Amino acid sequence: MNRITWRGLQLLILIAMAPMPALAQSDQPTARAPRREFEGPIAVSDVKPHIEHLASKELRGRSHAEGRKAGEYVRKHFEAAGLKPLFGDGQSFFQEIPARNPQTQERYIAGRNVGGVIHGTDAELRNEYIILSAHYDHLGVRGGKIYRGADDNASGVSMLLSVAKHFHNTKHQPKRSIVFLGFDMEEKMLWGSRWFVAHPPWPIGNVKFFLTADMIGRSLGNLPLPTVFVMGSEHSPLVKLALDDVGSPKGLEAARLGIDLIGPVPRSDYGPFRAKKIPFLFFSTGEHPDYHTPNDLPERIDHEKVARISSLIARLSKQLGSQSEAPVWTDELKPHIDEAKALNKICSLLMKANDDEEYKLTDLQKVVISQAVLKTKRIITRGKMSANERKELISVAQVLLLSVF
Incomplete structure (x- = not known):
């Protein structure tokens, strides 16, 4: 997490304590349509096994060799869900991320993104892409302790794999192509998603919508919130309308926030896509005391919440994948x-x-x-x-x- 100086924090506190303008006589409450609810197609039994495996002691925090094993696990489930390889002209599920040893100048493979695609059914719209993503790497072993990363981000990967399986079992496929991306090296300055945006398998302008889920299995500060925070819709009216239209699974509140509420520095893989002005959403249930500690464990995950969020993402991506108009970016924020x-x-x-x-x-x-x-x-x-x-x-x-x- 980025830090600010105490002087900067004092300034924020003074602004936060400033009095608001008095209400005008004409300001009357605005009626809103009741929130639409639906039964989600994704269950606890879909997401829980993935979280338990990816955050197991055996995978040792998904870094280095164990990170490679986690990538293979994602690939195996992409393939089982009927996804086609995304990279190497459709021949590989992996996109290698190169690096250079600063001492010897030798090149090596630092990480691997994992990607698969369900091609759209429309002859023209299939060349437009909806990306669903989650990073699968974590912090590994530090000081002899395993940072298992159940919420960060085995929870998000479980969404990705469960939604891919759900699409595989769905009779009617979207008109646009749906891409499923497991990013590596998010914990290292978003390097996996930065590399993908710089080296996409097709022109990056063909991406019409990007979604990432990062930490969707707990609650902000361990407060009793049945909530997922959905950030980024302010940059696309069509995305905002789609969220209105799909509603939320029973038992889940989808709270829309502007991405600027969590600061200018990107907190997850939406950053490189936002920089390209690609409409995006960032799903997260927020930080908690176990964030980036060895206590981020599978038994502390709210699996029902993960399943509900996954169901919402599945429904939303279907809508955006099949509607006639693609989302477009706007800088005008309301x-x-x-x-x-x-x-x-x-x-x-x-x-x-x-x-x-x-x-x-x-x-x-x-x-x-x-x-x-x-x-x-x-x-x-x-x-x-x-x-x-x-x-x-x-x-x-x-x-x-x-x-x-």
Whole structure:
């Protein structure tokens, strides 16, 4: 995680504590359509075995030789799901990532992306690509301890493999081609996804939508949230509409946030695609105390949540793969009320956890969080949010990420 200076954090806190404008007389609550729910096609029995295997002691944190074994596991399941090889003119599931030894200048293979494709059914649209991805590498063994990476990111890979199998078993296939990508070297400055974007198997402009899932098996700060955060839809109206249309599996809340709420530095493999202005979504349930520790274990995963998120991604990718228009990028960002709702819930749960002595907040944190509860409640009551109010919410979100979680 990137750090900021204490002076920068003080500035964010001051902005977060600033009073919001008073409500105008004309600001009335805006009615919204009820949230659509559906029964998900992907079950716990689909995702759990993948998480248990990839985060097993035997794979030792999926780095070096064990990382290669994890890549082979992903390839084997891609092949079993009927995917066609993505690389080497359709002859290989692997894209090698080269590096150079700085001392000897010798070249070697540092990692391997794993990719497969289901070709679209439409003669023209099959040359447009929808990418679903998750990184399969983790931190390996450090200080004699295995960093097993159950949430980061065996959970995301289980989604990828389960959705691939689901597509294989589906009678009606999308018009566009669906690509399934397991990235290597995400933990090393996103090197696997950077390499792919720089060396794609077809012009990168043919990618019409990119989705990555990173840490989808726990809950932000271990708070009782039945929530997955879905970030990036603000950059494509068609993606936003598709999310509205597909709804959510029962028991899951899909909270839409702007990607800027978690800071300018990319936190996962969406970064290189965002830089190319390719419409994207980043799915994550958020960081928790076991993030990047040896305690990120399979038995702590909420497998039901992973299955529900996987079902949502399957349904969304089918919709985007078959609708007549492809998503397009926009730089024009409009505030979305879901951001205020998500922050209100997080802040309210933090205050309750502090009262129950599950969290130990400082006096300053309590002031910032309690004011955030009031501010977001007023926005929710009004039913809309101004651009200036959203800037304040960004500051609140970054204070929480940097000083609480």
